[in-house]
Amino acid sequence: MDPFRNREEAGNKLAERLSALSLESPALLAVPRGGVLVAAPVARKLRVPLGVVPIRRLPIQWAKDLEIGYTTDTGELHLNHPLVGQLRVSRQQIYQMAKKEQKALQQELDTWGAVPPSSLALQTVVIVDEGLHSGWTMFSAVETVKKRGAKKIIVATPVSHFRAQRFVGRHCDQFISLITEEAPLFHIADYYQQFPEVSDGQIRSALAPSAPSSKTAA
Secondary structure, three states, X not given: OOOEOOHHHXXXXXXXXXXXXXXXXXXXXXXXXXXXXXXXXXXXXXXXXXXXXXXXXXEEOOEEEEEEEEEEOOOOEEEOHHHHHHHOOOHHHHHHHHHHHHHHHHHXXXXXXXXXXXXXXXXXXXXXXXXXXXXXXXXXXXXXXHHOOEOEEEEEEEEEEHHHHHHHHOOOOEEEEEEEEOOOOOOHHHHEOOOOOOOHHHHHHHHHHHOOOOOOOO
């Protein structure tokens, strides 16, 4: 399959796949940042509001490309414990890191005008991201949604590595990936002709037409 032209095209193709499903009480949530632009066409196609999964990575100061896990807007932590042990990150370091990133996440949510759902009880939640590399980001998203009572969780993405699909697939009810890759050197950006950074303005604009009307809406 040829690379997607951009996130919008990937979202349109993902929307076609999702529209064929019979979704009961669906809620659509995107993983920030790039996942929001992929999910926007899905929201239009399914005619459902678009929200975000309130998670933010916990980066390692001396290795910015690595993260030991994620924090949510409520301070819940999803840690990669093997990596924490390997890097010998202390509890105090994790605590300080998590408080800093939780505050930054709340600032982002305010900037985007996003109100995270406090409850997803009895809903089928579709979580969208631009791609899955290791699967840890989506795993954290799934755990966040699960904690808020989702009845069923569907993960949807344009492209994923097969290891990520196998990992995340064990934690959700259904996994949809338009492209599943087995290459050892896997980079999500290679599957998009255009893959620029996503600005706060773009996220706010994508969320604005379908902003949640209450804290219980997705």
